[in-house]
Amino acid sequence: MSVALEKIANEVLTNTEQSELGALHLAEFELHFGAILKNIEIEYCVFGGSDKPVVVIQGGISATRLVTDEIANTQGKKGWWSELVGKSKLIDLNHYRVVSINYIYGRASELIATQDQARAVKLVLEQLGVKQITAFIGSSYGGLVGQSFASLFPKSIKNLVCICCALRNSNKAIALRSIQRKILGLQHDTATELAIARSIAHLGYRGFDEIEARFDGKAKIEGQQVRFDVVDYLEHNAKKFVQRFDKEKYISLSTSIDTHDVSESQIQCEALFVAFDSDETVPLNLIKDSVKKLKRARLKIIETQYGHDGFLIEYKKLENAIRPFLENI
């Protein structure tokens, strides 16, 4: 790994809590699939003091390093997993030091592997003087990155928690993401393309029964215009998404999911896989197959109607599924 490292000044925000937003500047970062990213920043966030065991937490492709309100609030934002990460919460900031990065991404000519995200996490940990982490907790794409971290740096990780992700993708999910990227490649109107692509993704993130129960399925016809409640719902959510996300990042990280490839024999740490029974993006059977292939993995199945998005909704059930595993660490 011939990486030129150059630390830039960290913006220390709340030093009393030893929480900080920081960034590593890299002149060059050679990617797993051969391209080279130039002058990139690996933006990270650290929560809690350096005397505590470290937990890395990574979310889906649209998640950021702002995992908890502890520091997100100082940015006028909500932490995306604040219900589970904070003082006296499941990932208790009284006991753990939490690290998270913003995913790196490239252009179409710079394929990003989950291994690259794992190496970016590792560089941040080295920067922070952390040799070994207690746990890597990854949801969705973050779980794939966790798998790559565990396989690349087996001595640096003790426990892996993979939520709603398997060792490989389903063909259907691959196809739906490829279709999204085709839409984003139409070069028509970025906001419209991104909204359509996100709507396809959104449908896959939710459970079938939830979407059925939520709307009546009736066409609302006025004159020769027709609309549907479920479509209004998707459009509303897609508009919000377009405001906070960009097309290049979407294409890059969506491709990164689809190129995920990690050998099961390289993952040797203790692992907990958490699956949602109604997940259509990463179906339960794929996760069951993954757990069988690993030496030290176990599975917790959460019953929910919320599908893949369960990791952003079923907090109580996630806590019940993960707490016993963390207590045995």
Add this chain to the structure above:
Amino acid sequence: MSVALEKIANEVLTNTEQSELGALHLAEFELHFGAILKNIEIEYCVFGGSDKPVVVIQGGISATRLVTDEIANTQGKKGWWSELVGKSKLIDLNHYRVVSINYIYGRASELIATQDQARAVKLVLEQLGVKQITAFIGSSYGGLVGQSFASLFPKSIKNLVCICCALRNSNKAIALRSIQRKILGLQHDTATELAIARSIAHLGYRGFDEIEARFDGKAKIEGQQVRFDVVDYLEHNAKKFVQRFDKEKYISLSTSIDTHDVSESQIQCEALFVAFDSDETVPLNLIKDSVKKLKRARLKIIETQYGHDGFLIEYKKLENAIRPFLENI
């Protein structure tokens, strides 16, 4: 129904078999949702002699009136349901007279209801001097049209066979079709748009397990280019589809599925619903609910990995499911 009827000369093709391709020309056709189609043709096909009981057969939105090879061959084409319709086949042309129409369709400002297709079928039957049909056999969209026919013309139908369709659509299917129409509305490049839209549809037509078993799910990476077998497969099929279908028809008939609305109390004939257990476009539970709501309906469930497309693949199983029903007619 104030419809101006004007018969045009039928092109009689094989009079020995009393099979013919014909068309009704209508100066005006007032649609269920209020728009008026002007100067349209209802293109139909009749197979078999006029002394036999009549069966109407209608397929999915991309099907044509060319149901069987008996007449399709004279056009240099394959009948889309030749395995089940022909001499000594399930729908035996020695015993039945088969009628089918090409679906009518309109522009975005001319919403087409399944009731309109049912009335188009009825006009053709009147033209042929047929007062009552023995059975209406409809697959997918054709089944919705059959429901509308049964509800509009209860005295004109004795039996209804609905294959892979329910009384209402799932929200997910509605959303996926709306997304397809949004793509077709981008006004970018019709062939590309149609190919993307069809790929989304195609994925929903096939069973999850079949798509999983068929491809290895691995990214094929050359340089910074990535491709997937499942995507190649969808692209190949989408290209073939683009050659035989047009955008206006796709939008019109796709919207027609989504606006389907028929009161269950109006369907009073004997009905057989045939469902494929792996159908994602019209899930089994929706069909079960439909059968419960009808007075004289029964259900046959076909176990298959082929999903919604089972009606174009599982011929032997369809025969076993439908033959006992037809024998009791």
